[in-house]
Amino acid sequence: MTSILAVASLLCTLAVGRAAVALAWREPSREAGGAALAWGIAYPVGVLVVGAWLRALSALGVAWSAPVALAPIVFALGILAWLWRGSAIDGARRAARAIAGADLAGGARVAWLALLGWLALRFAFVLTESLARPPLPWEAWLDTAARGSVWHALRSPVPFVPAAQWDGAAYLAALPQGHALLPLLDVFTGLVVGRFDDTVIHAPWPMFWLAQVLLAYGAMRVAGAGALAALAGATLTGTLPLANAHAALGGTAALPLATYLLAAAIFAGRAASTRALADALLAAASVAGVLWVSRAGVLWLPVLMPIVAAAVRPAQAMRVVGGLVAAAVVAASALARTDPFAKGLPAAPPPGAGALAEQLLLLGNWHLLGYAAIALAALAWRQWRTPALIGLSGAVGAGIAVLALFATSSAGRATIGPTGVLGHATTALAPLVALWVALVAWAWVRDAIARDAPEALAAESAATPPAPDAAPAPVAEASQPHSPAPRPSPSPPDPGPR
Amino acid sequence: MTIRRTLVHAAVSLAIGAIVVIAGYLAANVPGAWFPSATPKAFDAAQMAVSRGRPQAVPGALQVVPAPGEDAIVVVLKADLRSTDYAGIEWQVAGIPADADVRLIWRTSYRPERLNLATMTVDDGRLRPIVMSDDPEWIGTIVGLGFAVRGSIRAPIEIRSVTARPLGAIELVRNRAGEWLAFEGWRATSVETLAGGADVQDLPLPAVLAMAALIAVGAYALKRRFLPAPGSLPWPAFAIAVLAVAWLVIDLRFAWNAARQSLLTARTYAGTDWREAHLAAEDGELFRLVDEARAKMPATPARVFVLADAPYFRARSAYYLYPHNAWFDLYRDVAPETGKLQTGDYVFAFRRRGLQYSPTAGLVRWDGGPELAAEAVMTRGEGALFLLK
Numbered sequence: 001m002t003s004i005l006a007v008a009s010l011l012c013t014l015a016v017g018r019a020a021v022a023l024a025w026r027e028p029s030r031e032a033g034g035a036a037l038a039w040g041i042a043y044p045v046g047v048l049v050v051g052a053w054l055r056a057l058s059a060l061g062v063a064w065s066a067p068v069a070l071a072p073i074v075f076a077l078g079i080l081a082w083l084w085r086g087s088a089i090d091g092a093r094r095a096a097r098a099i100a101g102a103d104l105a106g107g108a109r110v111a112w113l114a115l116l117g118w119l120a121l122r123f124a125f126v127l128t129e130s131l132a133r134p135p136l137p138w139e140a141w142l143d144t145a146a147r148g149s150v151w152h153a154l155r156s157p158v159p160f161v162p163a164a165q166w167d168g169a170a171y172l173a174a175l176p177q178g179h180a181l182l183p184l185l186d187v188f189t190g191l192v193v194g195r196f197d198d199t200v201i202h203a204p205w206p207m208f209w210l211a212q213v214l215l216a217y218g219a220m221r222v223a224g225a226g227a228l229a230a231l232a233g234a235t236l237t238g239t240l241p242l243a244n245a246h247a248a249l250g251g252t253a254a255l256p257l258a259t260y261l262l263a264a265a266i267f268a269g270r271a272a273s274t275r276a277l278a279d280a281l282l283a284a285a286s287v288a289g290v291l292w293v294s295r296a297g298v299l300w301l302p303v304l305m306p307i308v309a310a311a312v313r314p315a316q317a318m319r320v321v322g323g324l325v326a327a328a329v330v331a332a333s334a335l336a337r338t339d340p341f342a343k344g345l346p347a348a349p350p351p352g353a354g355a356l357a358e359q360l361l362l363l364g365n366w367h368l369l370g371y372a373a374i375a376l377a378a379l380a381w382r383q384w385r386t387p388a389l390i391g392l393s394g395a396v397g398a399g400i401a402v403l404a405l406f407a408t409s410s411a412g413r414a415t416i417g418p419t420g421v422l423g424h425a426t427t428a429l430a431p432l433v434a435l436w437v438a439l440v441a442w443a444w445v446r447d448a449i450a451r452d453a454p455e456a457l458a459a460e461s462a463a464t465p466p467a468p469d470a471a472p473a474p475v476a477e478a479s480q481p482h483s484p485a486p487r488p489s490p491s492p493p494d495p496g497p498r
Numbered sequence: 499m500t501i502r503r504t505l506v507h508a509a510v511s512l513a514i515g516a517i518v519v520i521a522g523y524l525a526a527n528v529p530g531a532w533f534p535s536a537t538p539k540a541f542d543a544a545q546m547a548v549s550r551g552r553p554q555a556v557p558g559a560l561q562v563v564p565a566p567g568e569d570a571i572v573v574v575l576k577a578d579l580r581s582t583d584y585a586g587i588e589w590q591v592a593g594i595p596a597d598a599d600v601r602l603i604w605r606t607s608y609r610p611e612r613l614n615l616a617t618m619t620v621d622d623g624r625l626r627p628i629v630m631s632d633d634p635e636w637i638g639t640i641v642g643l644g645f646a647v648r649g650s651i652r653a654p655i656e657i658r659s660v661t662a663r664p665l666g667a668i669e670l671v672r673n674r675a676g677e678w679l680a681f682e683g684w685r686a687t688s689v690e691t692l693a694g695g696a697d698v699q700d701l702p703l704p705a706v707l708a709m710a711a712l713i714a715v716g717a718y719a720l721k722r723r724f725l726p727a728p729g730s731l732p733w734p735a736f737a738i739a740v741l742a743v744a745w746l747v748i749d750l751r752f753a754w755n756a757a758r759q760s761l762l763t764a765r766t767y768a769g770t771d772w773r774e775a776h777l778a779a780e781d782g783e784l785f786r787l788v789d790e791a792r793a794k795m796p797a798t799p800a801r802v803f804v805l806a807d808a809p810y811f812r813a814r815s816a817y818y819l820y821p822h823n824a825w826f827d828l829y830r831d832v833a834p835e836t837g838k839l840q841t842g843d844y845v846f847a848f849r850r851r852g853l854q855y856s857p858t859a860g861l862v863r864w865d866g867g868p869e870l871a872a873e874a875v876m877t878r879g880e881g882a883l884f885l886l887k
Binding site for chain 2: 166174239242245372447449
């Protein structure tokens with residue numbers, strides 16, 4: 001029963017988020033991948049709304065309780081019922097058809113279903129693990145659940161103070177505290193479940209995993225990739241082992257931070273190029289998530305600058321992005337040299353670049369992501385320099401500079417030991433790198449086939465009937481000539497739900 | 499070319515590349531014959547003797563700490579090994595400090611009076627296997643084996659077994675595959691790093707797959723350049739297909755590990771409620787004690803000072819005591835300053851040395867500090883709860 005209620009709390013948060021997204025972005029399914037993006041951003045936005053709601057209640061002096069906490073859900077369901085009146089059943093039918101890969105043929109459909117099944121198994125794994133055990137990672141119980149349980153018991157966000165300031169009036173914070181969003185999320189889950197059951201309290205973490213997968217799929221579809229190629233890219237994001245571990249064990253800030261960062265990168269790029277209010281609002285919400293979910297969030301904000309710059313100044317994108325990445329490298333070097341983060345911490349050597357390389361290339365953390373990124377950076381340089389990808393490429397470059405900062409300074413060591421710094425920092429960046437790898441790989445293959453083997457493409461086109469939402473596998477995608485536009489969107493609209 | 503044919507082609511090429519990589523590894527690492535006739539020979543803890551240090555037998559292992567005033571331990575055993583048959587020695591040892599100086603010790607029938615030493619490498623608290631075939635003193639029949647550790651040894655070193663290995667090609671491949679497929683269960687540090695199998699690996703699987711992919715793609719690109727065939731796939735498409743197959747292979751390993759973890763989780767926690775799940779967890783004994791202590795405390799939050807030798811137990815006790823207002827020091831095993839304590843405060847102790855309580859006098863003290871009037875509200879096993887008067 002407890003597990004069912006915990007899952008219900010996830011659905012409540014998702015409904016709140018989806019309603020908020022629907023208010024800003026009425027017709028996401030007008031463009032291919034739009035529906036996936038809308039559902040992908042929904043849960044992270046829902047978490048922000050729920051956290052803000054609990055904060056507002058405490059500011060107004062209202063004690064938290066399940067009925068009060070659930071008020072936004074009732075409101076959200078009302079909004080969704082009104083917005084989707086008359087179209088919900090059609091939308092669900094179209095979604096079921098898209099999920100079943102009905103528009104794909106032959107091997108492409110088998111591959112689609114296999115990838116989907118693989119991701120479903122992975123989600124089942126992380127969800128069942130997160131609903132089974134008491135919190136295991138140190139930060140999960142020493143910071144997140146510690147504050148969550150006290151706040152839930154006292155129905156108010158009472159202060160936690162460092163040990164040196166403890167006088168018995170406030171609670172003792174053993175670690176320098178993270179921001180309040182994740183303990184508030186624990187409180188919300190506890191209120192829905194009816195008690196602070198810490199064996200299920202971190203059930204939201206698999207939802208951040210799911211959000212990443214949907215966002216990666218949607219971003220690839222929006223960039224012009226076919227359904228199967230986009231799902232392959234999403235699988236890349238969904239099978240990153242260390243991110244899977246964060247989803248399964250829950251309670252740490254790195255995975256939610258990664259989700260908000262990925263969403264911010266996607267929607268900031270869209271907002272800068274489309275100038276649409278919906279994209280701007282969702283980008284702002286994602287940035288708010290980056291800042292509210294983790295103390296380290298502010299260090300990752302420079303990652304977004306190349307994306308915005310490339311979209312705002314497409315004519316000078318290469319120069320501007322190159323300059324920003326260079327500036328990030330210089331700033332990271334300067335910060336690593338002066339190490340202002342070491343203030344107040346016991347002296348300890350930083351993890352070092354060697355440890356970073358080991359984490360990325362030799363251990364089981366990221367499968368082959370590091371190798372793939374290096375290989376594509378070297379081999380597919382024509383593709384990652386194109387206007388469509390230069391912003392994201394710059395983001396990855398700036399992200400690596402931030403990662404190097406974590407490896408060579410005391411940044412991040414305030415909350416977790418030096419050994420954990422790299423694991424958490426790479427978890428924050430890896431989904432973005434995975435998306436970059438998927439997009440560059442897809443563009444590389446598409447261009448190579450268009451250049452070298454158009455006959456393979458013609459044969460594939462003849463064998464596969466055109467489908468509304470199914471550009472087939474990469475080998476067949478060369479029919480879409482490479483477009484230098486920032487957001488080529490040659491695919492027809494997604495048939496998914498709104 | 500269809501998707502299926504492309505992937506099959508990529509899988510075959512990757513497999514060939516992997517064979518080339520592993521063959522190269524074997525060529526560089528098999529110290530003697532590739533297919534030796536000898537089989538590995540293991541010695542368990544019961545066959546070992548401790549010549550320096552204080553031993554303690556535990557099921558299946560020997561735990562050793564240095565004798566008082568010393569900083570070294572030495573473990574020895576009798577053996578009968580032909581040096582030409584056994585090129586490598588592998589100790590199954592845990593808990594060795596990273597900065598410890600560790601030496602393999604052996605005696606030979608050729609010069610039995612001479613004690614030979616070779617430096618061993620510590621990796622993550624364990625000893626890496628050592629290849630001896632190049633050592634000029636690894637000669638004749640090995641009649642005695644042992645190892646010595648010197649350093650700041652604070653916790654017991656656990657010795658499970660030692661295995662003399664011929665280190666033939668098949669054994670090396672089997673060992674590496676065993677490392678890749680070793681079960682890696684959840685730990686508190688699983689969100690920091692995942693080894694991808696055994697904690698210590700001589701040949702990490704990601705590196706093997708990356709090199710195999712490089713070989714496969716390189717060979718394909720050369721073939722396409724010099725022996726072009728009509729209708730063949732452009733090499734970037736082939737490269738991505740190879741990456742996809744390699745990713746699938748390494749993710750299958752992760753999925754296999756995840757399946758085993760799921761079974762373990764189900765065996766431990768399936769059908770349990772919140773309390774039972776905590777009792778089934780690794781720190782179930784602590785949870786039980788804190789739960790009993792909480793039952794003796796008021797319903798409204800009280801101030802409670804937590805004492806324990808280990809940082810984990812200090813912090814975890816405080817966590818279980820919430821929403822009582824717990825004081826503890828995560829980083830140092832120190833008691834609260836006396837000035838912080840008030841009448842009506844609680845003190846919870848778990849596995850804490852230096853804590854003394856006199857039931858008759860109703861006095862408690864720790865670390866030789868002042869005696870404080872207190873009532874033992876609960877004493878059970880390794881834990882106790884005191885109410886300060």
